Every structure is written in C-alpha cells, then in structure tokens.
Amino acid sequence: MRNKSPREPREPRESTLASGWTVEEEGQAPDPPVALSPEAPGVVASGTGEAESVRDLDEIESAPEPRQQLSNGALVLLGVIGGLYLMYTYVWMTWAQYYSGVNTAVAANSGVIGGALQQVVFWAAPVAPALWFLSAVLLNRGRSTRRLAVALIAGAILLVPVPMLVSSGGAL
Helix, strand or coil: CCCCCCCCCCCCCECCCCCCCECCCCCCCCCCCCEECCCCCCEEECCCCCEEEHHHHHHHHCCCCCCCCCCHHHHHHHHHHHHHHHHHHHHHHHHHHHCHHHHHHHHHCCHHHHHHHHHHHHHHCCCHHHHHHHHHHHHCCCCCHHHHHHHHHHHHHHCCCHHHHEECCEEC
C-alpha cells in the first residue's frame, strides 16, 4: 500500500458544515474581498451569491470581546470569604434577635425619631455583611482580582461581629 504524500493535490470534497461550502485545496487562493453590491446600497455581495447587510457585518466586527474568567484561586477566595460573610450574617442576626427586647425598651425612651433610627441601625447590622459582599463583587466586575480581594478582606475585618468577640465578663 502506497502512502500519499501531503504535497500531492487532493480533490475537493464536500463539507458537512453547511450547504454550498466546499473544502479548498491547500495551494488555492482565497476568494476576493467582499465588495458593495451595485443593485442595492448598504448591501454587500459575497462570493457565494448571497447578500449580507453592512450593518450585520459591522455588528460582527464590533462585537465585545469575552470577559476574562476568574482563576481557580480567585474562585476559592470568593467561596471562603463568602462563607465567612454568611457566618457573620448569621451571628449578627442571632445577636439582633437575642437583644431585640432590650433594644425595644431603649428605643421606647428615645422618642419617635430616635426610636425609629435606632431600630433601623440595629437591624442593619445583620444585613451589612451580605450587602458588602454583593457590592464588592458587583462593583469590581471586570477589574483586577487584587482589587476584589482587598475589598473583600477589608470587609471581613470591618464587619467582624463584635458581640462574638466580647464575653459576658469582658473582652477575650
């Protein structure tokens, strides 16, 4: 059995990609560039006899490049710090529920506006870690991973649940 040399010309074969297309020989010149059709303005005549809109070609050429994906380390960082923020939210929520009776008594002596403001601030603490995580991720989309890491680590330090660090007898 004789092996064919890759230099020998091959016959064109039918492609299964799309009807009307054929596989060209390696040495064959490409089709001439696309020219404007004289029949209709704004329409481009291709070598296959089909016409395409100039606007469609511009949209293809100006399509945005896909965003770069996060690395494995960045995904692990998001998972670990996201879990930490979830734990912070749970701790703040349990402490807010535990002290809700005390807060209601203090807010009753603060007047109408003072009581409303105190309730808002008191219940904003459990929501703060989740809001920080979401805002850090959304505001740093498309930017460097280092900037996202700094924002998440800063939030992890700033949002530590203080009641978790303080025991009933004082600081740990």
